[in-house]
Amino acid sequence: MDLNVLWFVLITVLFIGYFFLEGFDYGVGILLPFLGKDDGERRVLINTIGPFWDGNEVWLLTAGGAIFAAFPHWYATLFSGFYLALFLMLVALIVRGVAFEFRSKDDRPSWRSLWDWLIFVGSLLPALLWGVAITNLIRGVPINGQMQYVGTFWHLLSPYTLAGGMTTLLLFTFHGALFLALKTRGELEERARRAAVLVGAVAAPALVLLVFLSYSQIGLAGRAGATVAFWGAVVLLLAAYWLSRTGRYGLAFVGNGLAIVFSTVAFFSALFPRVMVSSLYPQWSLTIYNASSSPYTLKVMTIVALTLVPVVLLYQGWTYWVFRHRVGKEHLEY
């Protein structure tokens, strides 16, 4: 395996980490206005992800940094090309990030509900936009022979990419509901369980629809690995839905988490060895070779990443152990 391939795999891993972890904290943010009836309940909901969301978001920052370091042309084309979409995502992440910190610092109801709504919007937008972005990478966007995106914002929106957005949104919301079913208790736990069953019932058909669309939209038929991963994701999601209906929320959480992992693997393996597909002319697509850094940089970064990623996993895993208990109203920080 050459280093270009290794870096493609590593970036896939970083996105898996991001979607799996921040997936449920986006889900919690999206469910916040629906599950939390009063301020105390909303605080409990936010506090279930309180110790984690910031660390989870670093997976995105690391993925961004890794794309910059390993595939600078990918970074340049993607970020200048998907300009307004990224801008929306940044605005969402800004308001969401400060909202967690600011909401508890003043106890007027209007103040709190303002920040709670911002947490909702700030979680909803990225959850939706990531699906749109990833399906665009692979479906193809107008990229010219100089690796420049020559489309507009509206080129990014098509039935297929919107289906992609809806799917990530629903997967993450389901993920969040299951997470809450594990991390809350009493009435909130009850509501989270009901929400999980409800969202799961919509998420599963959405994913199935996306997979069917993928056959015609991205030529899935010729790609065995991606096909297997996609159908694997569908099976896991259906299993998670069934488990949630039968009250086994822990296993359902694991199942849906794996469905997210499999979907991510499916998209990246359908993309490989390209990183952005040109809809104008296949040869103009960005690949792990024409978009990459020099062999020397890839080597340096490989050493750094292979040393540090396991350490990060270790201490992040430890924090999930420290805060493994269900959250109640006894002690709240946010």
Add this chain to the structure above:
Amino acid sequence: MDALLLARWQFAITSVYHFLFVPLTLGLSVLVAIMETIYVRTGNETYRQMARFWGKLFLINFAMGVVTGIVQEFHFGMNWSEYSRFVGDIFGAPLAVEALAAFFLESTFLGVWIFGWDKLSKSLHAAAIWLVALASNLSAFWILVANSFMQEPVGYVIRNGRAEMTGFFALLTNPHVLYQYPHTVLAGFTTAAFFVMGISAYHLLRKNHLDFFRRSFRLGLISGVISILLVVTVGHFQGQHLVSSQPMKMAAAEARWESRDPAPMSLVAVIDEKQQTNPFEIQIPYLLSFLSYNSFSGEVKGIKEIQAAYEDRYGPGNYIPPVTSVFWSFRIMVAAGALMLLLALLSLYLWRKGRLETKPLVLKAFLFSIPLPYIANTSGWYMAEVGRQPWIVYGLQRVEEAVSPVVSAGAVLTTLLVFTLLYGVLAVVDVYLLVKVVKKGPGETPAVPRVEDVEGVSLWT
């Protein structure tokens, strides 16, 4: 307005705004860690209250630093795609390492610290904030490694139409970063020290929580005196380094149009950039040679001579940065630093005599000095970045070659307006919350009783 100019404005606004929050994070994380360590070692409740009170202010500030930092990271690709293509092989690496080695550590353990008061042993909890402090200061190192490549490119070769890395170690030991890093971090410590002293002075004037704020002030004073002395010293050597590494920047910072040996230094000047002269200036003879070379002789090159040399080397063009604003930003930074140094030394003297609290004027001076480090930080970076113009990477790429060709002026204008508006609103909210928490004072946060957690989460049911 064209996309280039708008992109420059956007970068300037985001960077300046981001760096309003970063220095306090760098310094205050360490101060909070020290407070909590004293609490762990002595068992003195006041220090636990201190860690909580200053920690609350730290968190409000930290959130702003984080969210603006996200914009910073993605900015390069959005507005400066050709820059990203040209230096991505080098510039992306420190950014990725920053996320992996520092930002993960910082964010994860900050979560542990906020929520772990009753879940961890005292020492483990203190260790969490030390990791946060270490990681934020480590993070600054990696960012400055990246920035230093723009100031003083090292460890690269131009190949395949771009700058490619040849020595990772050379990047880490870039002479520029060896000055820039301590200068920036110490400026952060100074910012935090003056923040703590200013707020403590506010409460000491009102005789609130005297023991609490005396101890806070003392900690701020000790760290403030040390860091301001060091920041000035490092700054001096950094200036000497810049004379040789970026002569144009230093010549502009001094508004020296002609080469001179020995060179005088202008304290103030009226600058005519069109005629390339200073119609009026107040000079101290020999001083610039002395500051540059520790000797009363030595030629300091002037802007005109450097411009001629650059035209020979890089072809025709204007290589002169905006002299007036670079000149004044340098002086504003130095003046703010000098004021802080004087104030710190004066109050150290008064403190030792036990007379500080009898001088309300001095305490008030501290309250009104809270903006001083912010002014110094901002004007320092202004000098560093504007003084590098017209280059985005010194000697390798000009700013106009770096901008994204596919992003329209309308798109940049839209994002510029929304970001600026958002930053403005958040700045108001941020200050509102800081003032609210400050005025409320430490209050009596009771020691957190250990609540027994009974229900764990099981993934297997």
